[in-house]
Amino acid sequence: MSGESGSTIKLNELPNDQWARVVEVEVPTDSADRELVLRLVELGFVPDELLCIVAVGLPGREPLAVRLGGTTFALRRHEASFIRVSPR
Amino acid sequence: MIDPEVLAPPVRIALMGNPNCGKTALYNLLTGSRQKVANYAGVTVERKEGTLHTTSGRRVSVLDLPGAYSLNALSNDEALTRDVVTGHSRESLPDLLVCVTDATNLRLHLRMVLELRRLGLPMVVVLNKMDRAEKLGIRIDQELLSKELAVPVVGTVGVHAHGADHLRTFLDLPVTPSVHRPWTAPGLEQVLATQQDVQRIYKRVVTEPQVDRDPSDRIDKVMMHPVWGFAILAVVLFLTFVAVFSVGGWLTGFIEDGMDLLAALIEGHMAEGSFRDLLVEGVIGGVGSVLVFLPQILILFLFILGLEASGYLPRAAFLLDRPMSKAGLSGRSFIPLLSSFACAIPGIMATRTIGNWRDRLTTILIAPLMACSARIPVYTLLIAAMFPSDPVSGALVMVGLYVLGIVAAMTVAWVIKRTDRDKSHAPLLMELPPYQWPDLRSLVIGIYERGMIFLKRVGTVIMALTIVMWALSSTPSPWATATGTPMEQSLAGELGHALEYVFAPIGFNAEISVALVPGMAAREVVVSSLGMVYAVEGDDAEMGAQLRERITRDWSTGTKLSLLMWLVFAPQCLSTFVVVKRETGSWRTMWIMGGYLFGLAYLASLITYQLTIAITG
Numbered sequence A: 001m002s003g004e005s006g007s008t009i010k011l012n013e014l015p016n017d018q019w020a021r022v023v024e025v026e027v028p029t030d031s032a033d034r035e036l037v038l039r040l041v042e043l044g045f046v047p048d049e050l051l052c053i054v055a056v057g058l059p060g061r062e063p064l065a066v067r068l069g070g071t072t073f074a075l076r077r078h079e080a081s082f083i084r085v086s087p088r
Numbered sequence B: 001m002i003d004p005e006v007l008a009p010p011v012r013i014a015l016m017g018n019p020n021c022g023k024t025a026l027y028n029l030l031t032g033s034r035q036k037v038a039n040y041a042g043v044t045v046e047r048k049e050g051t052l053h054t055t056s057g058r059r060v061s062v063l064d065l066p067g068a069y070s071l072n073a074l075s076n077d078e079a080l081t082r083d084v085v086t087g088h089s090r091e092s093l094p095d096l097l098v099c100v101t102d103a104t105n106l107r108l109h110l111r112m113v114l115e116l117r118r119l120g121l122p123m124v125v126v127l128n129k130m131d132r133a134e135k136l137g138i139r140i141d142q143e144l145l146s147k148e149l150a151v152p153v154v155g156t157v158g159v160h161a162h163g164a165d166h167l168r169t170f171l172d173l174p175v176t177p178s179v180h181r182p183w184t185a186p187g188l189e190q191v192l193a194t195q196q197d198v199q200r201i202y203k204r205v206v207t208e209p210q211v212d213r214d215p216s217d218r219i220d221k222v223m224m225h226p227v228w229g230f231a232i233l234a235v236v237l238f239l240t241f242v243a244v245f246s247v248g249g250w251l252t253g254f255i256e257d258g259m260d261l262l263a264a265l266i267e268g269h270m271a272e273g274s275f276r277d278l279l280v281e282g283v284i285g286g287v288g289s290v291l292v293f294l295p296q297i298l299i300l301f302l303f304i305l306g307l308e309a310s311g312y313l314p315r316a317a318f319l320l321d322r323p324m325s326k327a328g329l330s331g332r333s334f335i336p337l338l339s340s341f342a343c344a345i346p347g348i349m350a351t352r353t354i355g356n357w358r359d360r361l362t363t364i365l366i367a368p369l370m371a372c373s374a375r376i377p378v379y380t381l382l383i384a385a386m387f388p389s390d391p392v393s394g395a396l397v398m399v400g401l402y403v404l405g406i407v408a409a410m411t412v413a414w415v416i417k418r419t420d421r422d423k424s425h426a427p428l429l430m431e432l433p434p435y436q437w438p439d440l441r442s443l444v445i446g447i448y449e450r451g452m453i454f455l456k457r458v459g460t461v462i463m464a465l466t467i468v469m470w471a472l473s474s475t476p477s478p479w480a481t482a483t484g485t486p487m488e489q490s491l492a493g494e495l496g497h498a499l500e501y502v503f504a505p506i507g508f509n510a511e512i513s514v515a516l517v518p519g520m521a522a523r524e525v526v527v528s529s530l531g532m533v534y535a536v537e538g539d540d541a542e543m544g545a546q547l548r549e550r551i552t553r554d555w556s557t558g559t560k561l562s563l564l565m566w567l568v569f570a571p572q573c574l575s576t577f578v579v580v581k582r583e584t585g586s587w588r589t590m591w592i593m594g595g596y597l598f599g600l601a602y603l604a605s606l607i608t609y610q611l612t613i614a615i616t617g
Helices: A031-043 B023-031 B076-085 B103-117 B130-135 B142-149 B165-170 B188-205 B216-223 B228-269 B274-291 B294-310 B312-326 B331-339 B344-353 B357-369 B375-386 B391-419 B440-474 B491-506 B510-521 B525-533 B540-554 B557-569 B574-584 B587-616
Strands: A020-025 A050-056 A064-068 A071-075 A083-087 B012-017 B035-039 B046-053 B059-064 B096-102 B123-128 B153-155 B430-432
Touching: A020 A031, A031 A071, A031 B188, A050 B216, A071 B216, A071 B312, B012 B023, B012 B076, B012 B103, B023 B046, B023 B059, B023 B123, B023 B440, B076 B344, B096 B103, B103 B123, B103 B130, B103 B142, B103 B188, B123 B130, B123 B142, B123 B165, B142 B153, B142 B188, B153 B165, B216 B228, B216 B312, B228 B274, B228 B294, B228 B312, B228 B391, B274 B440, B274 B525, B294 B312, B294 B331, B294 B440, B312 B331, B312 B430, B331 B344, B331 B357, B344 B357, B344 B574, B357 B391, B357 B574, B357 B587, B375 B391, B375 B525, B375 B540, B375 B557, B391 B557, B440 B491, B440 B510, B440 B525, B440 B574, B491 B510, B491 B525, B491 B587, B510 B525, B510 B557, B525 B540, B557 B587, B574 B587
Parallel strands: B012 B059, B012 B096, B096 B123, B123 B153
Antiparallel strands: A020 A050, A020 A083, A050 A064, A064 A071, A071 B430, B035 B046, B046 B059
């Protein structure tokens, strides 16, 4: 999807404890990544859902603990980079 | 005309649902102790089947399928679940699919319901954890949900004694006839469309309070804090360790007393002879010396199962992901490796949830380096013999042996990563479920299962090895010279002398060498074998004390240290080999594991022994 507003950022760039709305999920070219993104969508990383990073590993903010609805998921920055969010 | 076949109530149902939906607790509540654990033919997933009684008293067989987020399987567990519900396994299709969801987390679990609905199987949706949902102020319009889904909906509480009564009543109703449709993997567009459906249904059916409803976030602020989190993890692991050795050791005393009593009873009531010797020395002395560790093993499992059920272990895995990635592993390997401290077998089986094959294989290969509970007897004996009057040094050496195993495992994982040319990205993608109190029923059933597995092993493999060992060491060798102790003249003695050629460079005498042979099959037997080859007479507790004295007196420091090294690294468990072969489907992997462990053990013992000799002279 093109033409999104400039205020969206990648999920891995979202600061801790900042709620954001999922805007779009990118479709990667690599087949393993596509499988991964499909799973993220199945878990509920879909447009309009609210999420928030509640904890990060150190060093290098890896992995990320992302609160989404009633669940928290541990993701790597790599997976998170396919999700575009708009901070609230 | 009504076909009685089609409209009969179900006799075979299958439970399925997302991980963390409380399915295990519900399954345990429904079936109680009427459970059977086996393996699916050809694949490596545990097949759990039990029987439940409906309200009218009818028996229904329940198949508990592994938890899955989706039919688009990413791990072996999920693939099996998919194959069963899509009719692609040897398992026949169930009469009724019971799709278990978490009422407090319907947003996540509804998608699976919609996906399963497309299969056209007779189905019921279970809203589990209804008590928790109520407490959190979440209201679900069950009637509306049932209408939206066109599937019956039943509420349950898996952790209450009467929590499944509605479901038991529902299972007396006839199944609605339906037509099974073939499954095709949905693409991204289709999944997005399904999720829109989920969002729409969720909004209509569920009312939830706007306030921050989950205390888990606040707990997580501490538990996953880069400093406090690690401090808490260290305390948790330390407490586990202390409980196993203090409480477990204390309980062990009672079993020892019981064994002594039994031995005395047999000695008092049976005529002297080799059958009495077999019973007292072989069976009670040998098997008893392993049986005494039952409390320690069960306490370790209690901690692991309890921590897992509470939701803490995935947090620990999150914390350790970064450090473990330095060794080429991920946080996903943490739970399997932690389980391996109790026993490598459940540890290796727990790797099934690791989707990435390279990560899974590495975890399997290093799991035997985690000091499993079967090593406790041998470690305890040797350390007590090395530091007869210094429990503090003894405890430090014990901790050191555990740490050595971990360091070795990380090093091996690092080497595997360095030599592997496949540098593909290994995802983490792990759910951190809300914290909860462990379900007591599931905890008890879990501990009971582990206890029975251990007792079965003691009653079969270990008993057989002990008797063979006893027979070898009490049968005179036809080639022996007439001098020396009865042991030196026995078949076991002959074997020991032959093995000495291999083991002399690492400081093992004939007695140790021969005791290690049955120890290759089950390391617990090393202690009783040593007792037999040293022909230590007397009951169990006394045998332990005498053996300790013999070791303190007769073995050099180099030999003791070298044997400890051997025990840290050497492959010493037939069952682990069998499981590695089964889980990886490869004889090659099994032999690679055995070979590298043997090499590592020999090398470590050789260096230790030769260094000690060089220093102490």
